[in-house]
Amino acid sequence: MDWMASAMRAARAQLETATHNLANVASDGYRRARAAVILTPGGLVARETPDPVQGGIRETGRPLDLALLGPGSFRAGGTETRNGAFLRDRDGYLADQQGRRIQGQSGPIRLSETAVVGTDGAIRDGGRFVGALPLPRGTTVRSGALESSNVDAISETLGVLTAQRAFETAQKTLVAIDQTRDKAVNDVGRLK
């Protein structure tokens, strides 16, 4: 019976993962979480792992929209993100939409309207080097484009339905076990 309860909890966690993914189908740079149900001595547990599949690249034409091709992320303030919809803040620093400054290899990057972001992450302003985005080897930057969320609404909806059915199955089984025990305890050996 504990097993079935753990199966229900796992299905519930799967649903939460799928709905969180669905909610972020329009969040640029978002990487979906994969929920895998695994068997442990304590029962069934849903484990979340990030899905590293590259999201689609969408052309925007804005020079400060940056898409990462390959692993890695931008550092905005203290957080990491793959959403590269950046702007210049009032002091001329590269910042994200919430106003957090983007960290280059040596601190925030100050640039003018005419700055160009190279595919290697180096930022040049009229030929002058003003900073570089820290990137893992092999990752390149595309300026004028954004990485869309890698969530696929259809498969995520399937995930929602699967989790729902798994939950129902576990619940039905739980009830069946309960009824069997009920019989064993209350009916077996009873004299009419």
Added chain:
Amino acid sequence: MYAAASGMAAQQTNLEVIADNLANADVAGFKQVVASFTDVNAGGSLGLGTATAGKHPLFAQGKLMHGGGPFDVAIDGAGFFRVERAGVLAYTRNGEFTRAADGTLRNADGWALRDIRIPAEATAVHASTNGRVIIDVPATNHTIDVPPVTGATERTIGTIRLATFAAPEQLLPLGGTVFAATHDSGPERRIEAGRATGPSIQFGMLERSNVSIIESMMQILTAQRAYEANAKGVQAADEMQRIANNINRG
């Protein structure tokens, strides 16, 4: 359940923004607004869904077209017209002006172009690419001491100055095509038009909105599908709750 509900709310916001873009697709100087979203997590890996990261106008240049109005003007390049209403200074790229009774040039919402006042005796108005506004006045006007050649004479009455901002995306929309400066946009910097590099004033032209109707329709379809998918998520979560509540009834 709340993650899925936040997804529905996000798509609702998205649809509103796209609908507003579409509604303004024919308004001169209107700039497409884009809503962006970000995932929300409570500390560790517990996903709480999504939230709006911001709504920002995209200041990509709209195509210039012949306006047809006698006071139409457009900016080719970066920058904004400086306009004023009831003492409030604001900024717009909508140059569809008409002449008000007091000689000022006003747009449909009553915002008047700063520094320019067309005198009553003007018979024609034009402006050069550097923003200098020139009027024709009848030669009989005695305030003009230059001898007339063609029966009318020209007079410069002022210059249209433009403003730029360090972070124009952070300007505050005041509705339609007019924006106010904010702390995050930085203060206005005045620039002169008509330099070799930089914006120029195009008199007689209007800047179309930079909204693409086809692209907006596609965005609406995508947003609707995403909304429905999230609604499914809410439904499923609700259903699970119901089953869990009825567990001991078999």
